[in-house]
Amino acid sequence: MNARATRLAILNAARRLFVEQGLHGTTTAAVARQARVAVGTLFHHFPSKTVLLEALAADARAHRDAHLGEGVDPRDPVADQLRTVVVGHLRWSIAEPERHRFLELLGATPNVAASPLAAAGGDDVLLGVVERGRREGILRDLPADLLVAIGQRLGATLAAHVSLHPELADDPAFLDQAFAACWGALGRD
Amino acid sequence: MNARATRLAILNAARRLFVEQGLHGTTTAAVARQARVAVGTLFHHFPSKTVLLEALAADARAHRDAHLGEGVDPRDPVADQLRTVVVGHLRWSIAEPERHRFLELLGATPNVAASPLAAAGGDDVLLGVVERGRREGILRDLPADLLVAIGQRLGATLAAHVSLHPELADDPAFLDQAFAACWGALGRD
DNA sequence: GTCTATATATGGATAGAC
DNA sequence: GTCTATCCATATATAGAC
Missing domain, CATH: 1.10.10.60 (Homeodomain-like)
Known part of the structure; x- marks a missing residue:
């Protein structure tokens, strides 16, 4: 080998x-x-074990970002961009459950979440969409970082549920409702 | 002593x-x-250390449940009950940040989340409200357990944000928007 | 009930042969 | 580059005096 x-x-x-x-x-x-x-x-x-963790984190983020970077068209309406990001993230976390759970684990672990290991990096995509949405006034009147966090957590929650029920990943009715829930949380009424 | x-x-x-x-x-x-x-x-x-963890978990859950049990009036509309639970949980997690974070940590830790340590127990309150809401057809067409999970994660996300900005805990405009986000995610359009 | 001192196991990490 | 054998620090838990 x-x-x-x-x-x-x-x-x-x-x-x-x-x-x-x-x-x-x-x-x-x-x-x-x-x-x-x-x-x-x-x-x-x-x-060292720390170097191993760093390598894993870098690998998982690079993998996710490569997947998310494609597909978001800046000319689309923000709602469409958001849907692209949310559904894309959902699909990625289903396709790569271990990488996804590893990143979740890093973020949830004290004294690791704060270290360079947990540097977000790739959620820039979501941040960009949210910032544009706020400028256009179509998102809720909440801080941008909170909106991003809500989007992330909601996505992770959906991902966790779908990982238990894989058949939902290709169920258009479910995906519609799932995105509707995200948009309901983030979008202005 | x-x-x-x-x-x-x-x-x-x-x-x-x-x-x-x-x-x-x-x-x-x-x-x-x-x-x-x-x-x-x-x-x-x-x-043993495990017994210590169990005692801590039991303490935090009892504390939270005692706080959440009061205040939910079954005669109220579901939206009001939901708001009571969500805002109540938010307030509790602000008043008891360590107990809250400890329960979050338990839920996020592999090989602990599955053990008796992590038995939910107290989110029964939210579950009850969600089940009634589904019967009345005013919630999204998503599985009840997913709706509960969304409510929990959204609440935890808000709590984490407020713990960084404590002044928001008593800002009515913020609380309104925060609850609106929850309702937007859970409620039927 | 509380302490100090210690047993026992296990962890991350290294040395050096191949 | 990969292995075996081992070092050394630290972790949980115990023993027994006070």
């Missing part, structure tokens, strides 16, 4: 275990076992 | 540290230090 493949095996094993057992609940030994490599090999590729 | 006071000091210290540094990030030694008792004393009152 070449170096690249070994590195990938470690990343995949680590992501899975971190999501299943938590950040502190997962030992480097367990990651190595799951990846079918020796502990020394793990530390050869990732000099 | 009597036994009751010692127990309380340990609980308060533990809650604070768990919220600040995470469940696994907090050692029993650190809790004892913060509570100004010896490690042996801690383990005298709580035979």
